[in-house]
Amino acid sequence: MILPVAGKTIGLDKGKCDVPFLSHAHGDHTGGMKRKEEIIATEATIELARLNATSVTHPGTQMLNAGHILGSTQLWAETDGGTVLYTGDFRTEDGICTKGATPKQADRLIIECTYGDPSFSFPPLEETYSEISRWVKQNQNSILLFGAYNLGKTQEIIKVLNDYCGVTPVVTPESEHFNSVYEKHGVKLDRVVVGTDEAEEVMRGSFVAINTPRIARRSFASRLSQAFNRPAYCAGISGWVQKYRMNIDIGFPLSDHSDFGDILKYVDLINPKEVVFVHGDGSHLMRALNKRKGTLFASLGKSP
Ligand SMILES: [Zn+2]
Structure with missing residues (x-):
């Protein structure tokens, strides 16, 4: 997925763009990053992913802690069409090595749903x-x-x-x-x-x-x-x-992701006008949210 921000395209965990955002260093997110000289990512993410790129910021964007693994962040951005929050992989609870994800209100929420099935419910x-x-x-x-x-x-x-x-x-x-x-x-x-x-x-x-x-x-x-x-x-x-x-x-059941209930709580916290589920099967979550809202509020996106 690509966001237009301040005259440039930003790829969400995607190298094909002007400046990529890399949410964290897991291999299923680092595709196309190897040849990039500048990446919106934390130093820790760049080191963990063994990339040579420089860690940069971009006007109109903000990296927020994602609580998934060391260095993991979400991207909040002001695009021409309103504000966007992209979670990458995220965990809302404080862990022994990481602090829980930091929420920030946005018009559009692009959120991962690895554990988007109601049967997943992790203990504290x-x-x-x-x-x-x-x-x-x-x-x-x-x-x-x-x-x-x-x-x-x-x-x-x-x-x-x-x-x-x-x-x-x-x-x-x-x-x-x-x-x-x-x-x-x-x-x-x-x-x-x-x-x-x-x-x-x-x-x-x-x-x-x-x-x-x-x-x-x-x-x-x-x-x-x-x-x-x-x-x-x-x-x-x-x-x-x-x-x-x-x-x-x-x-x-020790996971570095949020479970079904935590994903729904996070949507409520961000209070967006639109939700797009990526990185997983978001169909249960989409149905739960659309039923509750009575509108086509949530949809399934193609994973970045
Ligand atoms: Zn991950």
Whole structure:
């Protein structure tokens, strides 16, 4: 999606334009950004995405915290046709590494809807962090494996393990670029990297490890159990555990997105004249809003 602002076109998580806005560093948003010299994004986003571009601002626009991962922002803009707020991916609640999204009133709201199905309803983060901590403490003589994406969720679970459980987890080298950028921006993360002497030392006893959701499954846990001769269990940490069976021992609904109810609350808070849903299936949300308003207030947009 493109916005015309102050004589230039701004691409919303889209490189094909005069100046792109990059909401955050997840790979499904960075398309077409590699060759850009100037991007409207935070320094942290540019570093996490390994881009060479300069972080710039643009007249008539404002970056607002999105609460999704480190550096993530929403874009508020004054276009010829009125004000617009684009959320990118966002979470309204304060997390252990990020503050919740900052709302700002706009005529048109372009909002993500990854969890736009009413069956998604996440407990408060504090509750989920405590549940995770309880499970880790209950299984302190076992090997525990968490499935988390390298950027965002890995750093959140490291912090939960550090602060709630006093545990230093074993992490993969692939997550280290992201871990070090988080640290550079003030989020201290105690961890050891698999393959190092420190990790070998930690792995002599029971330990907690983090790997990608593709690896952190029951089959890998049973291989770990055989190799280290102690019980091993794997946990999924994702909003999707509320809908799908994932070949894991336990699932925690820890998401860095807003759930169905939070998305609707955010729409009310922004109080726009028009809502467009992107990044997900917004059909349930669209129906809920249009029914409530009695007009064609919400629609489905093509994801940027
Ligand atoms: Zn994302």
